[in-house]
Amino acid sequence: MNEFLKVIRDHYADFRGRARRREYWMFTLVSTLISIVLTGLEMAFGLEVGEGAARVGVLSGLYGLAVLVPGLAVSVRRLHDTGRSGWWLLALLVPLAGAVVLLYFHLLDSQPGANRWGPNPKGQEANAAPA
Template sequence: MNWYLAALKNYAGFGGRARRTEYWMFTLVNFLAIAVLVGIGMAVETMVPYYLYWIATLVPALAVTVRRLHDTGRPAWWLLIALVPFVGGIVLLVFLATQGEAAPNKYGANPKSAPLAA
């Protein structure tokens, strides 16, 4: 949960790098929250809570994805590869799952060398 909250606190931070753990834990908690909200929405026949949550987490999700791409040494423009039908999403998934560069790159120092700020 700390990784999710850390990504939300850095909601508009498109600079720097994000570890795989930060990205995937944010994605997991986000997916679970969406699943719960969709279930609630189907039960009460309104999807308003889902839409509100989706709008609230759109920018943090984009920011942590961009930082994750930065950790692998790729610019944010690589996010657009997801628009390529069929293979684009798979290529982006591979980029997001790839281990980050061990050495500092042009986006900052290795996030593994600094502990998560509480």
């Protein structure tokens, strides 16, 4: 949960730097769980608008808008951590294959040492004093 809050609180729209796998995947996990809970609440209380396939949940829609920017930012920082440009997110425009490529990149370990987006976050945390 700390990683999720770190992304929301400290790096809301920060597309610079690098993000470790743990930061990215914890944000993704917590965000998915929150979306599932909100969808369940919408279904239970009828908080959906629209008809048929255009039906949208009010709570999950607002939540999706709230985490859109930090989700993009942490994804770009994760790509930076593997030594790739954030422009790789455009791979999502290629159906299925783009998502598979991005999943692979997000699963890769950090690029060792510093790269053009900054120092390795693993090294920073190892040298940081305990709070």
